[in-house]
Amino acid sequence: DGGITQSPKYLFRKEGQNVTLSCEQNLNHDAMYWYRQDPGQGLRLIYYSQIVNDFQKGDIAEGYSVSREKKESFPLTVTSAQKNPTAFYLCASSLSGAPYGYTFGSGTRLTVV
Amino acid sequence: QKEVEQNSGPLSVPEGAIASLNCTYSDRVSQSFFWYRQYSGKSPELIMSIYSNGDKEDGRFTAQLNKASQYVSLLIRDSQPSDSATYLCAVKSDSWGKFQFGAGTQVVVTP
Numbered sequence: 001d002g003g004i005t006q007s008p009k010y011l012f013r014k015e016g017q018n019v020t021l022s023c024e025q026n027l028n029h030d031a032m033y034w035y036r037q038d039p040g041q042g043l044r045l046i047y048y049s050q051i052v053n054d055f056q057k058g059d060i061a062e063g064y065s066v067s068r069e070k071k072e073s074f075p076l077t078v079t080s081a082q083k084n085p086t087a088f089y090l091c092a093s094s095l096s097g098a099p100y101g102y103t104f105g106s107g108t109r110l111t112v113v
Numbered sequence: 114q115k116e117v118e119q120n121s122g123p124l125s126v127p128e129g130a131i132a133s134l135n136c137t138y139s140d141r142v143s144q145s146f147f148w149y150r151q152y153s154g155k156s157p158e159l160i161m162s163i164y165s166n167g168d169k170e171d172g173r174f175t176a177q178l179n180k181a182s183q184y185v186s187l188l189i190r191d192s193q194p195s196d197s198a199t200y201l202c203a204v205k206s207d208s209w210g211k212f213q214f215g216a217g218t219q220v221v222v223t224p
Contacts, residue, residue: 033211035214040121040216042117042201042214042215042216042217043157043201043214045211045212048211090156090157099145099162100145101145101147101159101162101203102147102157102159102212103159104156104157104158105156106156107155107156
């Protein structure tokens with residue numbers, strides 16, 4: 001079955017540490033996205049990518065980095081420069097074009113310890 | 114700044130009643146509109162999409178769109194306890210796919 005897989009489900013980060021969240025899809029979707037969700041708040045866009053080897057900053061890119069070396073994969077690195085990284089991180093993918101909705105992964109819950 | 118606004122709730126609905134959720138958006142060129150359901154601690158799942166003015170029905174769900182008023186709504190008929198969740202309104206303005214999300218409306222269906 002096609003889908004989008006995020007790992008790990010839970011992640012703990014020490015102060016000053018970089019961590020990488022994995023996102024893989026086998027839906028043959030062109031576009032991939034990373035969102036952050038804080039309690040009681042909506043989804044905020046971190047980075048997005050329309051094609052391989054190209055990505056764009058979203059609304060809250062500071063302290064994060066991404067790569068898109070393969071169509072199927074869009075990993076997110078939370079760097080030590082991100083001062084408040086504790087949140088629920090959601091990866092999504094979609095076909096390009098207006099009529100298409102997102103398919104979301106199951107999310108990664110990141111906690112600073 | 115493109116914005117999508119929703120009442121945060123919680124919206125308390127008796128079991129079997131109709132839940133009515135509202136969403137307004139600021140970008141007049143918005144093309145596609147989606148409703149997602151998110152259970153606590155889980156990721157959002159798509160329940161409805163609508164692109165043209167009017168109503169679209171799918172089972173117990175009806176989406177309504179009025180582009181002139183920049184307003185989209187979701188009706189849930191015969192509400193069940195399993196409908197208790199946060200409902201996110203999403204608006205797609207870019208031709209290729211970037212969404213703007215509302216903060217969500219929490220629905221609580223009471224037996």
